[in-house]
Amino acid sequence: MSSATSHRAVPAPQKLRESVKQKSALPWLTLPALFFFVVFAVLPLIGVLALSFANWDGIGAIGVAGMENWTSVLSDPELYNSLGLTFMIMIVSWLVQTPISLLLGVFTAGTQRYRAALAVLYFLPLLLSSAAVAIAYKALLDPNFGLAMGLGLPFLAQDWLGVPQLALGLIIFVIAWQFVPFHTLIYQGGVRQIPKSLYEAAQIDGAGTIKQFFHITLPQLKYTIITSSTLMVVGSLTYFDLIFVLTGGGPGNSTRILALDMYLRGFRANLMGPASVIAVILVVIGLALALFLQRLGGKDQQGSQLEGM
Amino acid sequence: MSTVLKSDSKPGTPASATSSIKAKQSLGTRIRRLNIPGGLGGWIWLAVIIIPVYYIVITSLKTSEGYFGQNPMALPTSPTLENYQLVLESNFSTYFMNSVIVTLGSVIPTVLIAFMAAFAIVRGHGRYLKFVNGVFLMGLAIPLQATIIPIYLMIIRLNLYDSLLAIMLPSIAFAIPLTVLILSNFIRDVPNELFESMRLDGCSEWQTMWRLALPLTKPAIVTVAIYNGLHVWNGFLLPLVLTQSPGLRVLPLGLWTFQGEFSVNIPAVLASVVLSTLPILVIYVLGRRQLVSGLTAGFSK
Numbered sequence: 257m258s259s260a261t262s263h264r265a266v267p268a269p270q271k272l273r274e275s276v277k278q279k280s281a282l283p284w285l286t287l288p289a290l291f292f293f294v295v296f297a298v299l300p301l302i303g304v305l306a307l308s309f310a311n312w313d314g315i316g317a318i319g320v321a322g323m324e325n326w327t328s329v330l331s332d333p334e335l336y337n338s339l340g341l342t343f344m345i346m347i348v349s350w351l352v353q354t355p356i357s358l359l360l361g362v363f364t365a366g367t368q369r370y371r372a373a374l375a376v377l378y379f380l381p382l383l384l385s386s387a388a389v390a391i392a393y394k395a396l397l398d399p400n401f402g403l404a405m406g407l408g409l410p411f412l413a414q415d416w417l418g419v420p421q422l423a424l425g426l427i428i429f430v431i432a433w434q435f436v437p438f439h440t441l442i443y444q445g446g447v448r449q450i451p452k453s454l455y456e457a458a459q460i461d462g463a464g465t466i467k468q469f470f471h472i473t474l475p476q477l478k479y480t481i482i483t484s485s486t487l488m489v490v491g492s493l494t495y496f497d498l499i500f501v502l503t504g505g506g507p508g509n510s511t512r513i514l515a516l517d518m519y520l521r522g523f524r525a526n527l528m529g530p531a532s533v534i535a536v537i538l539v540v541i542g543l544a545l546a547l548f549l550q551r552l553g554g555k556d557q558q559g560s561q562l563e564g565m
Numbered sequence: 566m567s568t569v570l571k572s573d574s575k576p577g578t579p580a581s582a583t584s585s586i587k588a589k590q591s592l593g594t595r596i597r598r599l600n601i602p603g604g605l606g607g608w609i610w611l612a613v614i615i616i617p618v619y620y621i622v623i624t625s626l627k628t629s630e631g632y633f634g635q636n637p638m639a640l641p642t643s644p645t646l647e648n649y650q651l652v653l654e655s656n657f658s659t660y661f662m663n664s665v666i667v668t669l670g671s672v673i674p675t676v677l678i679a680f681m682a683a684f685a686i687v688r689g690h691g692r693y694l695k696f697v698n699g700v701f702l703m704g705l706a707i708p709l710q711a712t713i714i715p716i717y718l719m720i721i722r723l724n725l726y727d728s729l730l731a732i733m734l735p736s737i738a739f740a741i742p743l744t745v746l747i748l749s750n751f752i753r754d755v756p757n758e759l760f761e762s763m764r765l766d767g768c769s770e771w772q773t774m775w776r777l778a779l780p781l782t783k784p785a786i787v788t789v790a791i792y793n794g795l796h797v798w799n800g801f802l803l804p805l806v807l808t809q810s811p812g813l814r815v816l817p818l819g820l821w822t823f824q825g826e827f828s829v830n831i832p833a834v835l836a837s838v839v840l841s842t843l844p845i846l847v848i849y850v851l852g853r854r855q856l857v858s859g860l861t862a863g864f865s866k
Contacts, residue, residue, distance in 0.1 A: 289679050290697055292678065293701065293742070296716065296738030297738040298704075301715075303714075307714055360606060378611070379849070381618075382795070385800075385801065387799075387817035394824075395835055396617055405636065493708055494708050494710045496802055518714075535711040538708060546706040
């Protein structure tokens with residue numbers, strides 16, 4: 257450890273010796289966390305790649321499959337349906353959630369008391385599990401005993417879970433309902449960190465609210481937008497619980513996103529090999545998106561931005 | 566600046582007269598002007614959030630006659646707790662206890678070992694600690710779902726299938742990266758002089774960690790504990806894949822099966838939704854300030 261420690265710029269030699277002696281125990285402190293993380297996160301990550309080349313029904317022995325799983329999955333139109341749906345939900349969700357969260361974040365960052373109170377209430381959906389949210393929405397959408405009748409809005413009385421387009425729209429809405437509060441919170445924090453002096457200067461220059469928003473607030477929130485978008489986009493790969501309970505992938509395969517496709521292939525059809533192929537694709541997409549979004553933040557900012565997450 | 570901003574339509578705000586009130590006023594003007602779209606949006610979103618919550622709560626208090634006979638948004642004419650009684654009598658307490666065990670059994674070890682790692686990463690130097698930090702940062706991008714099949718395989722091989730421990734182990738692993746990140750951000754904010762004075766007093770790093778860093782990062786620890794607790798409490802996939810016995814169901818899984826069994830009794834299903842959220846609501850009310858300030862500090866930098 258001493259050679260590594262000496263990289264640190266320490267002014268006095270005596271201090272160096274002391275710090276070497278004192279801090280040599282520090283690396284040990286990371287071992288328990290590293291152990292858990294490597295065994296139950298990194299190892300499975302390697303394992304999923306290995307399993308994508310294997311034959312396994314989830315119970316019996318594991319055999320070698322070679323490229324078989326990959327060729328069969330890559331030539332399966334179901335994969336492209338799932339990929340398309342996953343990206344569609346990701347993009348539409350981003351387009352819906354980002355402006356709403358940003359505006360609500362700016363709004364709740366204000367100093368008035370009632371805005372803070374609103375922010376407390378916005379947080380409520382985050383307390384519910386996705387399973388609970390999905391179950392509640394099934395009841396809410398009952399055409400006879402749900403919101404449509406209660407609010408006197410007949411257009412809400414649709415067969416939400418029976419028509420593909422409606423089911424997709426519903427999923428995007430429920431996802432927004434559940435996650436906008438979290439991103440609002442992120443933007444609220446971001447807005448509060450913008451130096452007040454920028455707004456004062458803009459006012460002296462005669463810039464109005466809308467100008468201030470587009471020329472100060474938005475640019476200043478650049479990294480907040482990237483953080484929030486990263487969480488949103490990478491998170492959208494994993495809207496498994498909600499869709500599983502709400503639609504189960506249906507009607508037909510119209511809401512069968514990648515994560516659900518993986519689960520159904522693996523744990524319903526007992527084809528762990530092909531399911532692992534889907535899982536590898538999920539990981540690759542997730543990493544690629546995360547890297548891409550970090551790049552948007554600029555190279556020199558990458559490190560500090562990751563730290564800021 | 567004004568020339569750059571010229572193209573926009575809205576007329577500018579005149580600079581305030583005296584500089585002493587300028588700061589206050591500038592903030593005030595900013596907020597007052599944003600009130601129109603922001604305020605409208607804010608109240609609309611409140612309705613979007615509150616109407617479903619209101620429906621869930623009032624419906625859970627209705628008798629089945631009330632549910633089928635009344636207007637769905639009307640308050641129950643004869644509120645009843647019989648739905649809650651029904652839910653409590655159908656294994657809910659088992660699911661509840663399982664969720665408590667899994668949540669505490671995941672959150673306490675996570676926070677403890679992540680705190681130690683974060684302390685070492687902030688206080689120590691050298692290639693190894695940099696590498697460990699890099700590993701955890703990379704871990705932020707690993708989706709739990711994608712690793713579920715190998716986790717399932719490992720849990721079977723470890724003879725842990727169909728146990729609560731099976732849910733806890735991966736939960737801990739996947740909570741570590743973000744927990745380390747948030748905690749190390751907070752430990753970094755502890756003034757270096759405090760560490761120096763501990764050192765001069767002859768304290769070891771171990772003592773410094775528990776006596777200085779731990780008390781000073783308490784708000785962050787509460788934040789990550791609640792945040793992780795929320796995730797584990799609401800987790801669905803790990804219990805779904807790694808357990809099987811009805812006696813080992815955690816709440817989200819219990820809700821799901823309950824919904825399957827009682828699909829005709831919507832008030833009872835919604836009572837189970839309310840009951841499963843109640844403990845989290847209590848914790849949120851108690852720890853909200855710390856959770857929110859901690860999360861905004863952790864994510865918005």
